[in-house]
Each structure stands twice: as structure tokens, then as C-alpha cells.
Amino acid sequence: MAQKPSIPKGTRDFSPVETARRNYIFDTIREVFRLYGFMPIETPAMENLSTLMGKYGEEGDKLLFKILNSGDYLAKADRALIEAGDTGRLAAQLCEKGLRYDLTVPFARYVVQHRNDLQFPFKRFQIQPVWRADRPQKGRYREFYQCDADVVGSDSLLNEIELLQLIDEVFSRLDIRIAIKVNNRKVLAGIAEIIGHPDKIIDITVAIDKLDKIGIENVNAEFAERGLTADAIERLQPILAISGSTDDRLSALSTLLVDSEVGMKGVEELYTVLHGTRALGLRADLDLDVSLARGLNYYTGTIIEVKALDVVIGSITGGGRYDNLTGVFGMPGISGVGISFGADRIYDVLTALDLFPEETAKATTVMFANLGHDEAVVAMRSLKEMRAAGIAAEIYPDEAKMKKQMSWADSRSIPYVAIIGESELAEGKLTLKNMATGEQLLVDTTGAINVILNK
RNA sequence: GUGAGUUUAGCUCAGUUGGUUAGAGCGUCGGAUUGUGGUUCCGAAGGUCGUGGGUUCGACCCCCACACCUCACCCCA
Numbered sequence: 001m002a003q004k005p006s007i008p009k010g011t012r013d014f015s016p017v018e019t020a021r022r023n024y025i026f027d028t029i030r031e032v033f034r035l036y037g038f039m040p041i042e043t044p045a046m047e048n049l050s051t052l053m054g055k056y057g058e059e060g061d062k063l064l065f066k067i068l069n070s071g072d073y074l075a076k077a078d079r080a081l082i083e084a085g086d087t088g089r090l091a092a093q094l095c096e097k098g099l100r101y102d103l104t105v106p107f108a109r110y111v112v113q114h115r116n117d118l119q120f121p122f123k124r125f126q127i128q129p130v131w132r133a134d135r136p137q138k139g140r141y142r143e144f145y146q147c148d149a150d151v152v153g154s155d156s157l158l159n160e161i162e163l164l165q166l167i168d169e170v171f172s173r174l175d176i177r178i179a180i181k182v183n184n185r186k187v188l189a190g191i192a193e194i195i196g197h198p199d200k201i202i203d204i205t206v207a208i209d210k211l212d213k214i215g216i217e218n219v220n221a222e223f224a225e226r227g228l229t230a231d232a233i234e235r236l237q238p239i240l241a242i243s244g245s246t247d248d249r250l251s252a253l254s255t256l257l258v259d260s261e262v263g264m265k266g267v268e269e270l271y272t273v274l275h276g277t278r279a280l281g282l283r284a285d286l287d288l289d290v291s292l293a294r295g296l297n298y299y300t301g302t303i304i305e306v307k308a309l310d311v312v313i314g315s316i317t318g319g320g321r322y323d324n325l326t327g328v329f330g331m332p333g334i335s336g337v338g339i340s341f342g343a344d345r346i347y348d349v350l351t352a353l354d355l356f357p358e359e360t361a362k363a364t365t366v367m368f369a370n371l372g373h374d375e376a377v378v379a380m381r382s383l384k385e386m387r388a389a390g391i392a393a394e395i396y397p398d399e400a401k402m403k404k405q406m407s408w409a410d411s412r413s414i415p416y417v418a419i420i421g422e423s424e425l426a427e428g429k430l431t432l433k434n435m436a437t438g439e440q441l442l443v444d445t446t447g448a449i450n451v452i453l454n455k
Numbered sequence: 456g457u458g459a460g461u462u463u464a465g466c467u468c469a470g471u472u473g474g475u476u477a478g479a480g481c482g483u484c485g486g487a488u489u490g491u492g493g494u495u496c497c498g499a500a501g502g503u504c505g506u507g508g509g510u511u512c513g514a515c516c517c518c519c520a521c522a523c524c525u526c527a528c529c530c531c532a
Contacts, residue, residue: 009524059530062456102532130532135456137526144532206530314532342532371490406492421490435492 010134010142018347020360022145025174025343025350026127029147032170036162038125038149043106045129049098055105055298055328063132066095099131103148104298104325104338111152111336112329120153120334127343139313139345150338152326157269159337160302160321161276167306167317167339168284174346175355177309178316180282181289184270185299185320187253190263191239194256195232203227205293208240212291216240239290246274246288253290266301273302285309298322304339311352316345365452366416366432367409368395369402375420382418382430382445389449393418410435416452 007013014022030040052064073094081090100106103126111118127147136142149166151159164180171178188208192201203226207219214222219240223233242252250271257263270288277286284306292305301321308316319339326334350356366386368379379395386393396405409417419431424442432448433440441451 006523057530059456063530132531134531135529136524137528140531146532316532318532340532345532369490402490403488403492406490408492410492417491419490423490431490433491438492440491 008142010136010140012141012143016363017361021350021356022343022347024356024360025346026145026147028173029170029341029343030125030127032166032173033125033147033149035169036123036149036166038123041107041110041124041126042128043100043103043110043126045099045131046097047100047106047109049092049096051109051329052098052101052105056101060101063134064101065099065131065133066091067097067099069094069096100128101132102130103128103146103340104150104322107148107150107338108325108336109329111334112326112331115331121151121159122153123149123151125149139348141344145343147341147343148338150336152336153334154337155335157272157276157302160273160304161280163319163337163339164273164277164286164304165280165282167304168282168286170341171306172283174350176316176346176349176353177284178306179285179287179309181287181292181305181307182270182273183289183292183303184266185301185303186262186266186269187257187290188266188293190257190260190266191236193260193263194239195228195235197228197232200226200228204236208291209293211240242290249288249290250274269301298325300324302337308349311349313345313348313352315342316349317341361413362415363412364392364394364414366391366393366418366448367405367412367414368393368418368420368430369405370396370399371402371419371421372399375422375425378425379418379420379430382420382448385445386449386452389453391449391452416448418448 033040046067049064049066053061056063077090077093081093107124107126111122125148127145129143129145131143134140134142149163151163164182167178167180188205189198189201192198192204195204197204204223207222207226210222211219220233223236224230228236239253239256242249242256244252250267254264254267257267274286274288289305292303299320300323303320304318305315306317317339319337321335321337323335324332325336326332368376368383370376370379376395376399383393383395396408406417415435417433417435419433421431424430427442429442429444430448431440431442432451441447443451
């Protein structure tokens, strides 16, 4: 055999069954988005690099896929940069486009660009692939789908409450048990303020975020590494040690953060969101988690993260409020809040728990065996009637051996096989075989349709 | 970007100190069964052993480089 063809690392092909199962996820999410009043939009796979650069932090910039300019791009490039091996600045000259890294930043760009055509508050959803030049590993791909819903132009915490409900609805429908963790960036800012390091909020949150994973000792070590004074670390300890019920922790927080205006605002928001959501009844576990930080630096208020309870994988949904995302595109003062479902990880969870409905594995409902030209002509008429009745039906295109046709139907999990041969032809009927039971009936097309639809 | 492990048939994997013609199971195809699948039996096809170099009389096996995949870190969905 020649060299085996392959696809880029971190990308995947999807078989018919996999595609059907992915569509089941997308359809479920899309349906719930619509129920909550979100409207679909789409944006291009590629954006101008200037739109993307600098929005995801230094790490994010490195993970952007850049698209080489067309034409004789090298002629315009600075030779000195090539000599100097300055990949970064050379890339800036050779590439003016990049693949989108998420859906939120392109959406911010969309809002600013179309601001005169939008009615605010503007609620949109978007289900499209994004690309990251990450090194792939478990639950991490270089091409994956995000399913985002965002509200822009509304400061109301009702949005947060509705988004939490929406998350609960989606995972209830998918039958995945989840824990939703909520925090507020303002609380984190308050903490940074209280310990005298308001400038270190990012360092503090990144370290706190690892609390579950590496433990308090290592987190403290990381604080020191990130330049916090021993005194500040000392003052962090009571905050990290907060425990008890949600309300216990909220009141402990408000005691500790009493001198921070922003911190107190955060506590208040958390209270409203948590109580407002719980009052509506929720299937999922919903709880406050002060150690929840999330990487994206643009969140300014509520932060939401969802993890599956029964499978170990990264977060399967995340989101939060960002007060000024459109600001970098020259449109300040517009607040947004949104969530993003990670469809590919949800797929992995459903696969691990074997939770896909059976229908997702099914091809057509009826296959007509092909026993010859005259028989096929009659079968085609029967097929037409079945399809008109809403039954997915097909005919085996080649005049192959019965055995081959039957095993083809079997391997595709087709529940019924219709046989029209010499004797059926003479009687104007067909033999309908139920593949699960092996039972065979001699009926006309209408009779077959009734059998299939009634089952 | 950092570190570790892997790579032999379509898939999952054996392969002895380095010694003729590299094996198994599953899958595929054919037959037992010319109008009946999923079970059984018989048979067949399918491999430049990831790529390139080196050591050796001789390399799937030892050495070097590269690639790929996987896992973890960083970061993230």
C-alpha cells in the first residue's frame, strides 16, 4: 500500500454514527437555546488577525492558527527578520488572517460592527467549530465545536439566573449529572484588594484555581513564586479555609471582604444569582466555589463552570459576565454574559456513560432487497409510498445475493427488510421481515406501512 | 512551549540472545446454504515491521536522527 493518508493532529473524522450522535447534542442544545429566546448567527472561520491578537493573553496568542497570505508574500517581507529568525514579527508580516479561537471575541466584533442593526439587549447563539494550536490530549482537540449563547447590553442578573437554568435544562435532556460551580470575579478582585495586592488579581486567581488539584501547600508555594508577600499569603488563609453551607460561606466572605467595595458587590451578586436560581428548582448541583477562577481574563462578574459528575474530563461548559469586551473594538459600556457548551467533551461524556439514544445508531427503517430488474421497478413504487408516509427507506442498489443484502442490512441495524421477488410480484405484495424477531409477513405496501408505524 | 511513553495486517496486539518464508484474534472477502442476516464450520486475501541513516555475515529486535500517536504539565472547552 502507498503512504497512508492522514489528517492533522488534534482533528478527527466523524463516521455516520458519530455524526448522528453529535447532531443529537447540537440539536438538543439548539432547541434549548431557542426556548430561551436566543437567535442563531454565524461568523467566518477566519478573522483578521488584528481582531484575535491580544484577546486571549500571551498564551492564547501562541495558540492562534495563522493563515499565510496569498500571493508573493515573501517579497514584501522584511529580509532582516528572516535572517534574525524572528518568527513572531515575520508571522505578523506574512499573515493577516487567523482561524477563530473561540466564538466570544468574533461575536464581540460582530456586535460592534453591526451595532446599528441590533436591538439591545441582543441575545444570540452560535454553534460553530473553533481552532487552537494546542498540543492535543485527553478531551483536548485542535478543532472542536463550541455552542455559545450570550446576552449583550443588559446588566441584569436575571440573565445569569436564566443561563444557569438553561444549563440545567440542557444537561437534564442529555441525562448527564453535573455540578455547576459559580463564583464572581469581583469577589476575587476584593480578595486581591484586601490582602494588599490589587495588581496581582490574575496571579492570585490562577493559583487559587488549582486549589482542588494541588492542595493548599502547593498553592501557597505558587503564591510566593508569583510575587506575593508572606503577609499577603497569611491573610489569604482564612479566605481559602472558608467552609460550610453556601450561605455560611457567603456571610463569611462578606465579613472578610467588608473593607472592599468591589468585593462586597461580588458577594451580593453571588447571593442574588445563587438564591434566584435555586428558588426556581434545579436538577444539577449548584454551588459557590471561591477557588473557581477560569483562565479567560475578560470575565468581570459572575463566573460559571460545569463539570460532569460521573466522568473525569475537563469542564464541559463554562461562561460568565464580561463588562467591557466590546471596549477593545471601540464600543465601551456594553455588558455581556454568556455560556459555552463544549460539544466534543459532552460527546466524550455521553460515550463514556453510554447515554446516546438508540435512534442515533440507526440508518434507514426499511431496506428493500433487490432481486432483479422487474422486482426493483415495483419496489421503487413501494419505496415512494413509504417515504411519503415519512418512513426512511432505501433499496439495495445492486442485484446481489440475498445473503449479502441481508447482512448489509443487519450490519447497519436496519430494523425491517422488504422482499419483493417472483412470488410477491405475482401477488402484488411484499414480504416484510422484522430483523429483530425474524418474523415475516406477506402484506401489501399499505399493510407494511401500518406495521412499521404501529410497531 | 516542557516532560514521559508508544509506533508490527483494516482494528487490537504477540514476536525468544540478532538467525530461513513475521504470527494470532477480530474484521473483510469467498464457500458450506442459487430467496434470508445476527450463531457454526471450511478457505482466502491482506504487512517496503512509522521514515531515513548506522552497526553486523545477517536487524522487527541494537545505536542515532526525524515524524506520528498517546498521556501529563502549562493553558483551556
